[in-house]
Amino acid sequence: MPDIASITAAITGIRHATEIAKLIREAGPTLADAEHKLKLAELIDSLADAKLAIAELKDDVEKRDAELKRLRDALTTKAKLTHNGVFYFTEGDSTPFCPRCWEMDSRAIHVGPEAWDSKLAYYLRVCPQCKSGYKTRDPNFGSAYSG
Ligand SMILES: [Zn+2]
Helix, strand or coil: CCCCHHHHHHHHHHHHHHHHHHHHHHHHHHCCCCHHHHHHHHHHHHHHHHHHHHHHHHHHHHHHHHHHHHHHHHHHHHHHEEEECCCCCCCCCEEECCCHHHHHHHHCEECCCCCECCCCCCCECCCCCCCCCCEEEECCHHHCCCC
């Protein structure tokens, strides 16, 4: 997410660069060659700092846009989901979605196939994202319960 520190850094860098450029312009030929080079180096540094801060802002904005799209998609998905008391389903798709991922993160993540866990002695469906395991009473996961 774009943070105030990145925005402030970009503005500060641009403001500093502008001040240096004005100083160089106003000094004109009276500025000594060494001082002129020093001010140009400061100007380049300020512009580089501002460029870096703006690049970070660009990344932040892209991440925010992606998250916004994901949340919009989640709203669309929410309208299509039904809940059987344990899992979420969508019409035409028999694979359930992880309730933890949906309810906590608004992410519709299919749980893995039901498999017998001989160590735990029950059928289990595991979410590939959050690794939550859901016990099921029998191979028909419609009667599943969380555990
Ligand atoms: Zn999950």
